[in-house]
Amino acid sequence: MSRYIIKMDQDRCISCNACELHCKQYNRVPEGARLGQLITVGPLNKAGKPRMMNLFMPCFHCEQPWCVAACPTEAMIRRDDGIVYVNQDLCVGCKACIIACPWDVPQWDEAAGKVMKCDLCMDRVDQGLDPACVTACTTHALEFVRPNEASHRTRERHGQKILLKRVMR
CATH class of the missing domain: 3.30.70.20 (Alpha-Beta Plaits)
Known part of the structure; x- marks a missing residue:
């Protein structure tokens, strides 16, 4: 298994495509090619409200x-x-x-x-930096993590949800 993955938080993504644009610029990707792709589906009806769903697809x-x-x-x-x-x-x-x-x-x-x-911007990874797409994400929806490790942000958000449920009781 790869030591790294790019994880996406659906709740944070606003479909701005900054991830794709920064990837294209950093890696000098020619027109027509996409190394990391933001796929947007929708609008979908979720609980009576329109909602866009996004999926970021770099290499696995x-x-x-x-x-x-x-x-x-x-x-x-x-x-x-x-x-x-x-x-x-x-x-x-x-x-x-x-x-x-x-x-x-x-x-x-x-x-x-x-x-x-997509090579996860391995030159950046070798320097201890995040890939270009992760760095450019304006809402911090993308996170560069190791598989099977919950990130600090994920643990924090999970803790906030539990606290909110307790308060709402």
């Missing part, structure tokens, strides 16, 4: 990534910490990884003739 950095297995040149690599990335020097643009990924995460860079994908 799978335990056994299909994209890595499909790459004939070993350009798609999984690091020891679970981050999956593309070695651009080895990529020949065969698109096998794009076909192999069930979530359509690898993206085609037409100008370079190569594949690119």
